[in-house]
Amino acid sequence: MGLFEKIFKPQWGVHPDDHKRPAADAALRFLPAPAQVHMPLHQHVGGAARPVVAVGQKVLKGQILAEARGNISAPIHSPVSGVVRAIGEVTAPHASGLDFPAITVDSDFADKWIELDAVADPFSLAPEEIARRTAAAGVVGLGGATFPSAVKFSLGKRLAVGTLIVNGGECEPYLSSDDRIMRDFADQVVDGVRIVMHAIGAAEALVGIEDNKPEAIAAMRKAAAPFPDVKIRPVPARYPMGSDKQLIETLTGKEVPANARAAEVGVLVHNVSTCAAVHKAIRLGQPLVERIVTINGGAVANPGNIYAPLGTLVDEILAFCGLREAPARLVLGGPMMGTHLKHGKVPLVKGASGILAFNAVEAEIPEAGPCIRCGSCTKACPMGLLPLEMAARIRSGHLEDAVEFNLTDCISCGCCAYVCPSHIPLVQYFVHAKGELEAEERTKLRSEAAKRLTEARSGRLEREAKEKAEAAARRKAEREAAKAKAKAPAAKNTEEASA
Amino acid sequence: MSHAIDIPVAAPHTTTSNSVGRVMTIVMMALAPATLFGFWLYGWPAVWLWAITIASALLAEGFCLRLLKRPVVPVLFDGSAVLSAWLLALSLPPWAPWWIGVFGGVVAMLLGKHAFGGLGQNLFNPAMVARVALLISFPVQMTSWVSPLPLFSAGAPGPIDGLLITLQGIPASLDAVSSASLLGFAKTELSRGVDLVHAMGEAPAQSWFGSRAGSLGETAAWLIAAGGIVMMGMRVISWHIPVSMLVGVAVPAAILNAVDPAHYLDAATHVLSGGVMLGAFFIATDYVTSPNTFRGQLIFGAGCGVLTYVIRTWAGYPEGVAFAVLLMNSLTPIIDSYVKPRVYGRNRKGSALPAKK
Numbered sequence: 001m002g003l004f005e006k007i008f009k010p011q012w013g014v015h016p017d018d019h020k021r022p023a024a025d026a027a028l029r030f031l032p033a034p035a036q037v038h039m040p041l042h043q044h045v046g047g048a049a050r051p052v053v054a055v056g057q058k059v060l061k062g063q064i065l066a067e068a069r070g071n072i073s074a075p076i077h078s079p080v081s082g083v084v085r086a087i088g089e090v091t092a093p094h095a096s097g098l099d100f101p102a103i104t105v106d107s108d109f110a111d112k113w114i115e116l117d118a119v120a121d122p123f124s125l126a127p128e129e130i131a132r133r134t135a136a137a138g139v140v141g142l143g144g145a146t147f148p149s150a151v152k153f154s155l156g157k158r159l160a161v162g163t164l165i166v167n168g169g170e171c172e173p174y175l176s177s178d179d180r181i182m183r184d185f186a187d188q189v190v191d192g193v194r195i196v197m198h199a200i201g202a203a204e205a206l207v208g209i210e211d212n213k214p215e216a217i218a219a220m221r222k223a224a225a226p227f228p229d230v231k232i233r234p235v236p237a238r239y240p241m242g243s244d245k246q247l248i249e250t251l252t253g254k255e256v257p258a259n260a261r262a263a264e265v266g267v268l269v270h271n272v273s274t275c276a277a278v279h280k281a282i283r284l285g286q287p288l289v290e291r292i293v294t295i296n297g298g299a300v301a302n303p304g305n306i307y308a309p310l311g312t313l314v315d316e317i318l319a320f321c322g323l324r325e326a327p328a329r330l331v332l333g334g335p336m337m338g339t340h341l342k343h344g345k346v347p348l349v350k351g352a353s354g355i356l357a358f359n360a361v362e363a364e365i366p367e368a369g370p371c372i373r374c375g376s377c378t379k380a381c382p383m384g385l386l387p388l389e390m391a392a393r394i395r396s397g398h399l400e401d402a403v404e405f406n407l408t409d410c411i412s413c414g415c416c417a418y419v420c421p422s423h424i425p426l427v428q429y430f431v432h433a434k435g436e437l438e439a440e441e442r443t444k445l446r447s448e449a450a451k452r453l454t455e456a457r458s459g460r461l462e463r464e465a466k467e468k469a470e471a472a473a474r475r476k477a478e479r480e481a482a483k484a485k486a487k488a489p490a491a492k493n494t495e496e497a498s499a
Numbered sequence: 500m501s502h503a504i505d506i507p508v509a510a511p512h513t514t515t516s517n518s519v520g521r522v523m524t525i526v527m528m529a530l531a532p533a534t535l536f537g538f539w540l541y542g543w544p545a546v547w548l549w550a551i552t553i554a555s556a557l558l559a560e561g562f563c564l565r566l567l568k569r570p571v572v573p574v575l576f577d578g579s580a581v582l583s584a585w586l587l588a589l590s591l592p593p594w595a596p597w598w599i600g601v602f603g604g605v606v607a608m609l610l611g612k613h614a615f616g617g618l619g620q621n622l623f624n625p626a627m628v629a630r631v632a633l634l635i636s637f638p639v640q641m642t643s644w645v646s647p648l649p650l651f652s653a654g655a656p657g658p659i660d661g662l663l664i665t666l667q668g669i670p671a672s673l674d675a676v677s678s679a680s681l682l683g684f685a686k687t688e689l690s691r692g693v694d695l696v697h698a699m700g701e702a703p704a705q706s707w708f709g710s711r712a713g714s715l716g717e718t719a720a721w722l723i724a725a726g727g728i729v730m731m732g733m734r735v736i737s738w739h740i741p742v743s744m745l746v747g748v749a750v751p752a753a754i755l756n757a758v759d760p761a762h763y764l765d766a767a768t769h770v771l772s773g774g775v776m777l778g779a780f781f782i783a784t785d786y787v788t789s790p791n792t793f794r795g796q797l798i799f800g801a802g803c804g805v806l807t808y809v810i811r812t813w814a815g816y817p818e819g820v821a822f823a824v825l826l827m828n829s830l831t832p833i834i835d836s837y838v839k840p841r842v843y844g845r846n847r848k849g850s851a852l853p854a855k856k
Binding site: 014016095173245249254255256257258259260264265329331335336337338339340356358362363365366369370371372373374375376378382383384385386388389405406409412414417418419420421422423425427428431 | 841
């Protein structure tokens, strides 16, 4: 970057302490199958899956438990072999701590897989077949977005996407699951990348990896060496580099227009872990039932990355790593965008890249003070928004005015709230406002629908009354006509008689 | 209060180690060398005036907070009141009487800050509100400058004598040389019909190193600038306001001086005199009262600079930094509503970019 740009081009993003090491350097550990797993039916964007097993039914590892429902949905498979214990509710990995439906499976500790339908040469398959198999394996975006991958494949194919962007940014502090998968399974990742390229018809793949992961970059370069169309591209370590729009711009210079999808500028983004999952789904025929999750934070005795079956309780994974102290705060995902967990009795889900157990020092967020208009949030915002102005309007209840400041373009990355010297929970304001506006919109739609129905009803009643009146009038007219008719022949007769 | 585990909190779950207190501390550290130099130059009366101004501002702020039933201690020690009063003290004649400091400190907090709702809410820079109130109310005291009388030099007052000067006025026995500031001198001479080419021969002694009559913040222009550059290095302020304000003063000064040196002072004199340096690095850069986008800051800074020059050159007052800053403060909300950054994926007007493959 030239000096001119350094001085004049505003730099988005923040550089939080990354806390990735030593957890990232610890060797990957494998969690033995737990006695019981809870597979939520809703671990992805779109419709919740529909159970296809019955309580008491024996299942094998990888056997389908619930099928996709709707166009945007994903099936759920059993992470262990054993018996379906219950189809009920478990605590959702969400700050609300509410329950949501899940299938509980008791493990028989045999870890016996179903018969796997492996494909020796995925490139001989039609792209549609790859999408079908990926969908059937329940693969969703593992970077955290959990959008069903196969849906994105079809979209990419339809919009003739030329470039596949592979997201190995992993810009969230503390997390290293993508780093680990690139270091330990670079061949699988690269193979997955090539399968995805084939599925969407892309001519090249750009793998963006933040330059704070030199080992991953080296491993990926080695794995990608035989494939010139898979290009490894180190990018500067800066949060939120792993956000789709920012990574696309950094790697291609293209800007995704507001309210448009990345595919509309000819690129599609998939996470490195998702690519590895695609590799497993196609080459090995294995559905998505396990993932690498980073266990990190000051309260963890042996932080590192764990290869764990989905559906395992967070508490069990934390116990496996050991806790130094009771965590002052539990976070699912990274510290910038992750979800606060009320307790650890929630299952590991597909989109969970990390579980952070913070000690009291890490969990401390000072009380919010007044905004001094320092503009730090404006400088940090990767979308070019004015967080302080939006927050001021939301605070005074003027949500529509915040929309004028492009509130809807906010990606909730948390940069603004992170850099705020007054520690104002800006994202909280924005999430609140977006929720309120959405609720308002829903209410409006509902009341419009109600109004329409009421109008239709009164119209119908009116019409019915009118019809009734008309019918009555008609009957009356008919009666009178009949009467007149009856009279008329009589009169005629009289006339005739008189004639 | 920190968040306990049972309270759901929105992301992010981590935050910067920066704080309002840290920002204020850095600004004060950057201001310290120039202030200490001023103390040395003008001796104990300047130290006492500085201390009295800050103490009265703190008392006034404490009073306001108590009245508003807000927590007193954390706000009082966030450094913002101290900084406002400090900046005000640097803009006062160093040997001004104690009540100038008290009046200024109280006005800055009461009218400049808490009348608007406290930290972050004020439209105008509190230090400049106070300075202008003082200048209009007490023009004699606010324009009585003394020549430097450095600490430990012959005839310089000690701590007690210095305090007495601040409390009781300058005794006749003390051989303090009153002196006009350069800008004041130039204005007087021009109004007498003497052109600058002739007048400057008798002008008050000038020194690039600050040994001249003026306020604390005027004399040590280079130390002020150095402090400002340190703040830029620590990313407390950006370069946009200081540079545009200095350019805003220097460019019209250079042009008019080139056209008619007999009636217009040169650019270097303008930049190094009065409150321009202090204004550019420490006063116009006040977060609360300046625009929050870089482009807005360029407009704001340039406006401060040009207005300063205009007021100095054609208005009744020899110095115009405080007026210029206040005028531009009033424009800040308007600048902010017109000058916004371009949003990602949108053009400057706010509509979505066209999709290009």
